[in-house]
Amino acid sequence: MSLPETDHELVVAELDREPTPAEVALFENLWSEHCAYRSSRPLLSAFESEGDAVVIGPGDDAAVLALPTPEAADRPAADRDADDYGDVYVTFGIESHNHPSYVDPFDGAATGVGGIVRDTMSMGAYPIALLDSLYFGSFEREHSQYLLEGVVEGISHYGNCIGVPTVGGSVSFHPGYEGNPLVNVACVGLTDAERLVTAEAQAAGNALVLVGNATGRDGLGGASFASEDLAEDAETEDRPAVQVGDPYAEKRLIECNEALLDEDLVRSARDLGAAGLGGASSELVAKGGFGAAIDLDAVHQREPNMNALEILLAESQERMCYEVAPDDVDRVRELAERFDLGCSVIGEVTTGNYVCTFDGEIVVDVDADFLAEGAPMNDLDATEPSTPERDLPEPSLADAFEAVVSSPSTASKRWVYRQYDHEVGTRTAMKPGDDAAIVAIREAAMTAMNGEAGADELDAFDGDGVGLALSAGANPHWTSVDPYEGARAVAIENATNLAAKGAVPLAAVDCLNGGNPEKPDVYGGFSGIVDGLADACSALSVPVVGGNVSLYNDSVAGPIPPTPTLALIGTKRGYDAPPAALDGDRADDSTLLLVGGSGDALGGSTYLAECGGSDAFPALPADPAATVATLARIARHEATLATHDVSDGGVAVALAELLTPTAGATVSLPDHLAAFEETPGRLVVQTTDPEAVADLAGDLPTFELGSVTDDGTLRLDVGGASLSTTADEVRTLRDVLARELE
Structure with missing residues (x-):
């Protein structure tokens, strides 16, 4: 490990001496791009992060949001005031594990x-839902399938073992991820005003207690490893930088954390993630304006003869650092023992420097704030990408439909989500496979954060509670064509997913993924997705309350597409929602409508990705907040039978996904552009009262697509060309992942 020369000079000037080897390692990791956001922090001020619902915004382990009352849950945030929120809170955070998942897909x-769940726990919350957004190279490549299988197995194994449902997410394929896949995971937790804690040390003299698994040598240098391009031999040479998890220890840690909160024993907490104990403890005390005295010999260890640097920087999993009042230390030990977890009193909060001793010698003595916050920001050059010219292919309707519907990015993701336990905890009201997941926060069970309420409270969804609608993902084809407009579209698309289930946005977290920022074209694309996402969230009145940045996602295959994963949380009154499936029983008295303005271009579409050609990105809705609020009202209308957003693959794919064996449709569209362009902010709606929908739509364009049938067949006419296909045939086309991987 070594510090860049310019950083070394700053450290020497601050310390007025040469740093020790342990200090050099700490600065290298805590001043890395992964921890310090040296290239991205100057851009992040573009995001608006305040609002009546925001209890804790960016800067902590996870954001904290106050839930609206059921009576206010359907109203857009702009129509609520502070009195519409109660003292039931949800936490929301997102993390990336990109490089580790390439080197070791399962453990990565x-x-x-495990890390994002502990971020949730450190805020005093119980984890209730996970979402995963995954990005791989071309599905046809054997290595991409190997990575996909390993990553999905790792997520399902860990989430299923700890009993936290994975309720939603996304899976995308693009050649730009050949040598560097992305694994972005979000977590939602449940807490309240009394249980809330933060990662800010509270008082000098309090003890610092390490609870959880013993410290080993796994994950050494993980933060610095995540801040450099992947080398050709990364799968073998960088394997020691990947942590190894133990979900059963994590489950015990979750329950121990709940017990500590029940007895009000935690003053502050921090998950041991990037940069291990050194990162967690220094950031904890620095945030409170304190220092620390830490005895590294006191850390319970898994391996013999560990040195100071290894103890400080190992990223062994399932560990938490707690600030505890001195009189409460014995009780914390007792609870850790009850859950068969290790427990070490490793030091205390002080008013001086951050000081670590090992084997009777001082190995670290630095100002905590300088260590945690002193990294200088990078001033990088950026160039804007060019706009592609129009060059549209002309395949037959049958060929285009088959290519787009069977594309791995638009195809069914059942093979992925059926491996996840998405119902554990009995809160999942809308399961994976729809536009958005819905998690029930029942009024009767709002104080039973750990799921131990009575059966009558948890087994039914008929209470007057709040439904949390969740959506997460990005579209690399959009942002490859136009980073700024593509990122705006990502935000509008995720908000439309919520609206399709009748929910309105509450807040968002983002995971901003890019390549090597030292390349002007890469940094230009990254700057574009930041500005585009920020502008769209502002236009949607959605505060961005936290997130993660992952740069240096380059490999010998080149940089990844700029990828702005957005995880969006929304609310609605109650838990019921129209499904993304047509109702054949109401075929005779219902109509199929398209609500929302269609676009004028095919840029970024699956149609062009599969059939060739190029085009500019389509124009987006002028007032996305009004569009989303209107679509949500339509979804909640009593005459609405089914809803599905139009996104990847356009109207053609939306219709294919709405088919069931007993419900089909007869639809006419003017041309290939209308069938396959992907402008977000649109819904296909099956309704028994089209006039009411048109009235609710107001200024939003409303088109009659056609009729619903009860025979499970899609009859599609596009500019005079026609095709007919059944639900079974469409399912066969869309099951490409299962067909290739099983």
């Missing part, structure tokens, strides 16, 4: 889940 993805 599994420990990504």
